Amino acid sequence: MRKPRDFDSEMKALNERAKLLKDRKLYQLGELVIATGADSLSVEHLAGALLAVIETKDGATMEGWRKRGAAFFQRTARKSGSNAGHSVGCKPAGHDVAESAAREAGA
Template identity: 70%
Template sequence: MRKPRDFDAEVKALNDKAKRLKDQKLHQLGELLIACGADALPVEQLAGALLAAAETKDAATMEGWRKRGAAFFQRTARNTGSGTYQNARGNPAGGSGAEPAAPADRA
């Protein structure tokens, strides 16, 4: 006779995995902010930049951001010798495809 499935245990395991993935994503986003130097921006300015990026529909602008982000990750991987800010596929952490505009270069 087959052992009945413990659906409660399976649901709990799935919920635990979802929480771990959410926590990992949050941690990676924090690392990304620090790596880009965006942690030095005032919170209101950072939020405004992210909102503007999320609302942007211009494909050319978004493609420019994507290229700039890809170049950043390639430079970071080359400089550190590790894929700290990349996932297993080599894509940037977060992988939304539309990175916000970076602040002007600092002197």
């Protein structure tokens, strides 16, 4: 006879995993703001710039920003090559966030 599944504990584990992923995403977004120097902007300026990006429908402009972002991550990954375990400037960590933001902005 098979052991019945414990759906409550599975849901609890999934919710904990989702919270960890959300927390990691927020942390990485904060690192991205600091790494780009955008932390020197006021919150209003930063929010306005992000809203302008989301509202942009011009594909050429979005592609230019994507290329510039990709170059930033390649440059920072080379600078911190000896800190491979450190997430600031590490291409995989920020790359996912930037890529998803670009997809959402393009949608």
